Amino acid sequence: xxxxxxxxxxxxxxxxxxxxxxxxxxxxxxxxxxxxxxxxxxxxxxxxxxxxxxxxxxxxxxxxxxxxxxxxxxxxxxxxxxxxxxxxxxxxxxxxxxxxxxxxxxxxxxxxxxxxxxxxxxxxxxxxxxxxxxxxxxxxxxxxxxxxxxxxxxxxxxxxxxxxxxxxxxxxxxxxxxxxxxxxxxxxxxxxxxxxxxxxxxxxxxxxxxxxxxxxxxxxxxxxxxxxxxxxxxxxxxxxxxxxxxxxxxxxxxxxxxxxxxxxxxxxxxxxxxxxxxxxxxxxxxxxxxxxxxxxxxxxxxxxxxxxxxxxxxxxxxxxxxxxxxxxxxxxxxxxxxxxxxxxxxxxxxxxxxxxxxxxxxxxxxxxxxxxxxxxxxxxxxxxxxxxxxxxxxxxxxxxxxxxxxxxxxxxxxxxxxxxxxxxxxxxxxxxxxxxxxxxxxxxxxxxxxxxxxxxxxxxxxxxxxxxxxxxxxxxxxxxxxxxxxxxxxxxxxxxxxxxxxxxxxxxxxxxxxxxxxxxxxxxxxxxxxxxxxxxxxxxxxxxxxxxxxxxxxxxxxxxxxxxxxxxxxxxxxxxxx
Numbered sequence: 001x002x003x004x005x006x007x008x009x010x011x012x013x014x015x016x017x018x019x020x021x022x023x024x025x026x027x028x029x030x031x032x033x034x035x036x037x038x039x040x041x042x043x044x045x046x047x048x049x050x051x052x053x054x055x056x057x058x059x060x061x062x063x064x065x066x067x068x069x070x071x072x073x074x075x076x077x078x079x080x081x082x083x084x085x086x087x088x089x090x091x092x093x094x095x096x097x098x099x100x101x102x103x104x105x106x107x108x109x110x111x112x113x114x115x116x117x118x119x120x121x122x123x124x125x126x127x128x129x130x131x132x133x134x135x136x137x138x139x140x141x142x143x144x145x146x147x148x149x150x151x152x153x154x155x156x157x158x159x160x161x162x163x164x165x166x167x168x169x170x171x172x173x174x175x176x177x178x179x180x181x182x183x184x185x186x187x188x189x190x191x192x193x194x195x196x197x198x199x200x201x202x203x204x205x206x207x208x209x210x211x212x213x214x215x216x217x218x219x220x221x222x223x224x225x226x227x228x229x230x231x232x233x234x235x236x237x238x239x240x241x242x243x244x245x246x247x248x249x250x251x252x253x254x255x256x257x258x259x260x261x262x263x264x265x266x267x268x269x270x271x272x273x274x275x276x277x278x279x280x281x282x283x284x285x286x287x288x289x290x291x292x293x294x295x296x297x298x299x300x301x302x303x304x305x306x307x308x309x310x311x312x313x314x315x316x317x318x319x320x321x322x323x324x325x326x327x328x329x330x331x332x333x334x335x336x337x338x339x340x341x342x343x344x345x346x347x348x349x350x351x352x353x354x355x356x357x358x359x360x361x362x363x364x365x366x367x368x369x370x371x372x373x374x375x376x377x378x379x380x381x382x383x384x385x386x387x388x389x390x391x392x393x394x395x396x397x398x399x400x401x402x403x404x405x406x407x408x409x410x411x412x413x414x415x416x417x418x419x420x421x422x423x424x425x426x427x428x429x430x431x432x433x434x435x436x437x438x439x440x441x442x443x444x445x446x447x448x449x450x451x452x453x454x455x456x457x458x459x460x461x462x463x464x465x466x467x468x469x470x471x472x473x474x475x476x477x478x479x480x481x482x483x484x485x486x487x488x489x490x491x492x493x494x495x496x497x498x499x500x501x502x503x504x505x506x507x508x509x510x511x512x513x514x515x516x517x518x519x520x521x522x523x524x525x526x527x528x529x530x531x532x533x534x535x536x537x538x539x540x541x542x543x544x545x546x547x548x549x550x551x552x553x554x555x556x557x558x559x560x561x562x563x564x565x566x567x568x569x570x571x572x573x574x575x576x577x578x
Contacts, residue, residue: 076103080213081455085206104218107211108157112150114207115174118200119146125193136188141347142181142197148317148355148383149174153208160215168219169385169427171212172458173405176425178205179454179487180404184345209455216457242409242557244386249299252323253362253390266325267300272307281313281324281334289319299323304364306331312338315354315384322356326363329393329414333365341374346399350381357406359384361392368396372418372441378402382426389413396421397438403428403462407561416472420450423486425460427561433467437480437502446475447509449483451490461491461521463555469494469531471502479504480531482524485516493523493547493555503531506538507545518542525552 077086089110090103122143156170182201185194241250268284269276278284281304288300299321306327313334315322326332336351338344351368354361359382370377379396382389385406393414394401400417403424410430415422418440422430437446448469451462462483471480480502483492508522520542524534534545544551553559 073103076214077210079217080210081457082206082210085203086210086214089207089210104160104211104214105157107207107214108153108160111174111204111207111211112153112157114200114204115146115150115153118197118204119143119150121200122146122197125197136185136194137343137345137348138181138184138186138188139193139197141184141345142201145177145181145347149177149208151317152177153211156211156215166385167215168212168457168459169407171208171215172425172427172455172460173383173385175205175208175212175455175458176405176452176460178208179425179452180347184347187340187345205454209457212455212457240411241388242561244407245388245409246299249323249360249388252299252301252325253360253388265301266303268302269305270302270309271305272309276303276305280311281309282311285313285315285319285322289322297321299358299360301325304332304334308333308335310335312336312350313352315352315356315359317355317357317384319356320384321358322354323360323362324352324364325361326365326392328363329365329391331365332363333367335367335369336379337369337377339368339370339374339377341370341377346376346378346402347381349376349399350378350402351396352379353381354387355381355383355404357385357387359387360390361388362390363392365393365395368400370396372397372439372444374398381424382406382408397440398444399423405460409557409561418446419444420447420484420486422448422462423450423452425452425454425458425487426462427460429463429465429555429557429561430467431465431557433464435464435467435469436472437470437475437478438472439474439476440478445509446478446480447482447484448480449492450486451483451492452487453489453491454487456489456519458489461493461555461560463560464492464494464497465556466495467497468500469497469503470500475502478502479506481509482507483522484509485511485520488516488519489521490516491521493521493525493552494527495523495525495547495552495555497527498529499527499531501530503529505531505533505536507534508538508540508543510538516542523547523551523555525549 073087073090076090077083080086086107089107092110122139125139126143152170152174156167159165159167159170178201182198185198188194241253245253267288268278270278270281270284272279278287281302284302288302301323302325304324304326311334334351338349340346340349349368352366366379368377368379376399377396379400380389380394381402381404383404383406387406387408389410391412395416397417398419398421400421401415403422403426405424405426408426408428410428411432413430413433414436415433416436416438418438435448437448440446449462453460469480481504482494483490510517518541520540522542523544525547537543537545
């Protein structure tokens with residue numbers, strides 16, 4: 001996904017070239033019918049038949065009919081980033097509506113149909129492995145991500161119909177999924193199957209971006225009279241967690257372990273010696289989430305006893321409200337070793353992948369042991385909305401922590417890595433964390449963040465608040481940069497944190513030439529330490545070396561990961577102001 005490892009991936013593909021050629025031959029036969037279905041004149045029929053039942057089910061649970069047609073589509077679409085795509089969505093004969101009565105709902109309906117169609121193609125291609133061929137890993141990623149996007153668009157539509165919270169977050173996450181899918185496909189060898197999906201992704205991104213823009217524009221118009229809640233004086237915290245963490249979850253987070261004297265019950269116990277209910281974490285997750293519909297409902301707590309667990313742990317988007325509670329950093333250790341150097345996509349390389357909403361991790365060490373020379377190798381990937389990672393150690397080299405999407409909160413964590421080692425497109429606050437830059441491979445540069453915001457309407461970004469950013473003992477003279485712009489609207493702020501002398505005086509690093517230097521948003525506020533001086537910082541248009549207090553307050557727990565639109569005046573339950 002990022003440039004430091006491209007040569008490594010190329011060499012790896014050459015080593016496995018003969019095997020890949022045999023697989024591609026089988027693969028080509030498996031996808032032939034799918035590719036034919038994408039030919040001009042057949043695509044419309046394909047879209048009309050693939051997964052229609054899934055879309056109908058999603059729409060039926062909304063309870064809102066498609067709006068009646070009018071003739072003002074062009075005027076509505078002028079305020080969106082892709083007017084042509086907007087007009088297509090709002091005027092589509094398949095929708096039977098001009099879309100101006102409720103353009104947002106119409107645009108989401110249209111996007112859902114397109115997502116379902118693209119997902120069907122990805123699933124058909126992925127199914128080739130059942131016939132003896134191994135589909136490219138990027139296609140498998142896309143099948144999963146498109147499935148998640150369909151659910152998120154349905155959630156956004158339902159929430160908007162109820163005037164409820166979370167619409168911007170779900171649309172931002174669905175848009176992020178398309179970018180992730182495209183990144184994963186880019187790592188695959190060229191094939192007709194890959195091209196078929198990528199062609200649809202390009203259009204799909206525009207349709208989801210249209211829905212997001214229509215929602216944001218409507219919200220701005222709604223709030224234009226009364227303004228947004230004040231960002232000045234903030235209420236005193238009731239506990240060290242955001243207000244969306246329930247009282248029961250706070251008790252779990254504050255207890256010494258799941259079996260504490262407070263009587264907090266657990267749903268499963270994982271122990272290598274057989275003294276628990278399961279020997280592996282994945283077995284425990286599967287067991288506790290099958291007891292509730294789609295893995296939802298009440299919190300499911302899994303106590304991971306001390307030990308070294310060599311497994312890749314997955315919490316799917318259907319498995320909600322899962323908590324992994326270890327016995328403490330360095331005691332309950334989960335280790336994986338997947339990497340780009342071994343043929344995995346960045347997305348698929350994670351040691352722990354948590355995509356279900358309401359995910360909580362506490363008292364764990366999560367490691368990707370692939371090493372600094374293997375390219376991207378994720379230790380923890382989180383894409384579940386309203387997730388919390390507390391008192392954990394997250395260790396790898398390139399791409400350690402993948403804050404993929406949704407609203408996330410990290411506190412009292414130790415995060416170590418080299419290249420872009422906190423990256424992704426979530427709306428995330430890291431607070432009171434120890435962030436440590438490790439010694440990279442020769443020719444690499446240490447960058448703490450690579451934020452992936454692709455659209456100015458996304459509510460995502462990385463906020464580092466009251467943390468420590470330091471160099472590891474073996475770092476040597478390698479300079480450490482606070483971040484670089486992975487995507488055009490990359491957004492990162494560092495506030496009230498300690499920066500040691502390893503932080504480069506320039507502060508921030510370019511990605512490639514002038515890319516994104518005028519559209520990114522990088523901010524600093526109230527930092528201390530020998531690396532906090534801003535007199536020699538880069539002078540790009542998007543860099544703000546001295547944020548005002550009111551601007552900095554926008555990136556606090558209260559205003560950033562809760563959001564004015566979806567939580568209004570609930571305030572902050574963590575730190576009262578800056």
